[in-house]
Amino acid sequence: MADKVNLTESLKRYFGFDKFKGDQEAIIRNVLAGKDTFVLMPTGGGKSLCYQLPSLLMEGTAIVISPLIALMKNQVDAISNLCETEGVAHYLNSSLNKAAIDQVKNDIRAGHTKLLYVAPESLTKEDNVEFLKTVKISFYAIDEAHCISEWGHDFRPEYRRIRPIINEIGIAPVIALTATATDKVRTDIKKNLGMPDAMEFKSSFNRPNLYYEVRPKTKDVDKDIIKFIKLHPGKSGIIYCLSRKKVEELAAILRANEIKAAAYRMCRGRGSRCSQPVTRGVPVWDLPSWRALWTSCAFARAKASARRL
Secondary structure (H helix, E strand, O other): OOOOHHHHHHHHHHOOOOOOOOOHHHHHHHHHHHOOEEEEEOOOOOOOOOHHHHHHOOEEEEEEEEOOOOHHHHHHHHHHHHOOOOOEEEOOOOOOOOOHHHHHHHHHHHHOEEEEEEEEEHHHHHHHHHHHHHOOOOEEEEEEEEHHHOOOOOOOOHHHHHHHHHHHHHOOEEEEEEOOOHHHHHHHHHHHOOOOEEEEOOOOOOOOOOOOOOOOOOOOHHHHHHHHOOOOOOOOEEEEEOOOHHHHHHHHHHHHHHOOOEOOOOOOOOOOOOOOEEEEEEEEHHHHOOOEEEEHHHHHHHOOOOOOO
């Protein structure tokens, strides 16, 4: 299949892009060939397309294991908007009620769903395992794969159970993706996932569009921040704080100075690291263009990146 399909044509059809970035095409062909794949690619490099496009081209449903519920919803919404097929992408996690879960399963049984996003905790639930045993799975995609490694910066114990669960549900090719992994972490990931011979793709981390500057912290840091924001009209950004309390305090200071700002914090609920994140009752991903978004370092660890809003 990997040699027969016109990937550039499929890329244009589903995503509207004229060409691939970096190793994307080679990665996708490796997945289509049914081979295990390891991808080390910087944030913004296009990792998600490496499993989204092959899932749309292959028979069955791809299982995408992702640690954050909010990001699952974001990606499901994006794919659903790109494809005409109803139910082409779903997520299965603790935010869904029974009726919603039944609808997800019905769409999968009917063959409509090409991408199913699950948190590692949801994947290990007995009823989900029993259901997925009845599903034709095209491949497994492990997003934020560094969470597997005990040597990584964001170790998640439940990620260590992924391989045994895959063996129980049904063997299929695996693609593991991360933006951050040392040689030691990369080896640990491949060993734990039982894919020692996986083809590796490592992209350059040079980001010419990023600029870093370190400034001394003064006694008037709040004033410095306000001045900096007002010197950049029409721009927006993320500011990280060490605590939830500081997030709320600094967001209030900005608003008092007529700067549109929202406070956002990560939550750590039982069974998952975060439920759908909201800011004043509005999902963060649906917010209009705030001037500044104050957030705790938990969000920084979750995203492992600084980016423009």
